[in-house]
Amino acid sequence: MRTTLAAAVTRGVAALSRIAGRGDGSVIGGRVGMMIDPALLTHLAGGRRMALVSGTNGKTTTTRLTAAALGVLGPVATNSYGANMPAGHTTALARAGDTPYGVLEVDEHYLGRVLDETGAEVVALLNLSRDQLDRAKEVAMMAQLWRDALQGRAITIVANADDPLVTFAAAGHPRVTWVGAGQRWYDDSWVCPECGGAIKRADADGAGEPQIAGGGGAPDADWRCTGCDLCRPSPQWTITGDSVVDPTGGRHQVLLELPGRVNRANAATALAVAAHFGVSPADALPRLAEVASVAGRYARVQRDGRAVRLLLAKNPAGWLEAFDMADDAPTLLAVNARGPDGLDTSWLFDVDFSPLRGRRVLITGDRAHDLAVRLSVNGVPFEHVPGLRAAVATVPPGQLEIIANYTAFQDIRTELNRVT
């Protein structure tokens, strides 16, 4: 009774918040519902078969792809607005009503708690890298937190074999499905989280030494610790060109609307999770191909004869992935440093912007001057523009790629009329 009431209030408050123009209501609705029934998330998750998706980058997209894949089996509850803490989960499940399945994106810090409360049977772990260090826990601590949270649970883990920190978190668990999902960003995993030894990578300039300019290497290079046994597990799911290879050796061409190798990797992870629930890649792939945008990301919007596409990059690893996703076209970079972005712009020097050389680069945002200095030092010519409108007017008709960090992305998304 209390749960029914709490769920109804959650939906109602979320709807009111939306009507009042205070956002999509995902957080406030769940908060109020949990005041009425503190175990509301557990009650709402009960009766559903649940999967969770966590990691520094790619959570929202992979959650969306996984929900699409599980859609083969029936209705799926999911937090598609990226509200990835328990209040958001509660709202998502309350809104969805009775569904046999649920897929939730989970903030890295909350993985243990949400496992406790939802009884999820599969957890997908994508990657761990630095993200707003003036607020977040040190990356290696997060890996330890995950490891502790996963220990002794009767779950299946789908984990990225190319990320040493993810491997450390999942290694030793009896049921892990490894995916060769890739890692472009090496700079948070040169030191073994297990023993403190040096981690060597097969492609890093022969010697396996870090590169002074940062950046990354081949996304699925072999790696091993020089001090202990931690090494790249042999993945059951791999990516070759535009195909995903499943554990039986079956090769599936992955045709996505979403750009870049990183999204093929996200698709491989989604397929691995879906396989646990009994969905075959052949059945799931057409569903994945239908996903064209995720919370405004990747969507192409026509504006004055320019096809504008918006990519989100919240941290150094995310920027490297975005350079890979963006087409070779005029590119607008937008950087803010408001609360949700982290107030510190130091990370700009962790990103190697040289992949943008040869493209016309425009910059904007609250912290465009920081970006201007970074690009100068990086040898990337650029033009400073006041905002989206000026950028569109500056480039010739055709494509305009936009890469923006969190609040800059939201600002531009609003200006593009809340594309979804």
Next chain:
Amino acid sequence: MSPDWTSLNRATPDWTSLDRVPRRPSPDSALRIAWVYPDLLSTYGDRGNLLVLAYRAALRGLAVEAVEVRSDHAVPIDADIYLLGGGEDGPQALAARRLAADGGLASAVNRGATVFAVCAGYQLLGRSFFAKGQKCGGLGLLDLESDRGPSRAVGELAGEVHAALGLPTLTGFENHGGRTHLGPDVRPLATVSAGVGNDGLCEGAWQGSVLGTYSHGPALSRNPALADLLLCWATGRPALDPVDDTWPEQLRAERLAAVHLAAH
């Protein structure tokens, strides 16, 4: 294992655009910059100081060789500039122990090499610091001691630089829990007008050609004149040719205005 400058100095995307930065063995006159222990002391954009120094040297036609010295390698004694970045408590304590045992940095300082250290790297150059609640011995290359403050200092940091250095206002971003107390042999880098720095009054320290600051990460990106001062110390040149600093100056003006100071 001693570092092999030739093999460790590798062409990287950031460097290849700078035609004047040699990709291969450079003349003996090349400016050698050693980034010390990036595997332990590099939390947030610390690489930026190396990149800014190399960029500004290249603009003046100075050949640069860079080496990245991991903590399992010996610190070279023949570099011209040594850079130390920020780090968490555990890595900071480990870095201090390894640097003390290695001895390379101390001998380089004794023969007059230039050192630029930020945050955790700055603290460990002093006589002692606190990490994980324990007092740890530092390298004693700067006459100062650090302990824990009542709260974490996070935010914009600015102040007038010590007159003897002849630099414009310092601007940076700080993120640290330590407080630093200067001894008689060091001079403060700046007096604090925004933020906390050492103790809310002064910020950073310098002694000879060893300079440390709480302005973390790529501190030199906002302080190009400080970068040039380090290059002058390292090369023995009294001054460097002026370069186009339009963007750094705009960045400085913006950040100083954010803490209600005028750039000059």
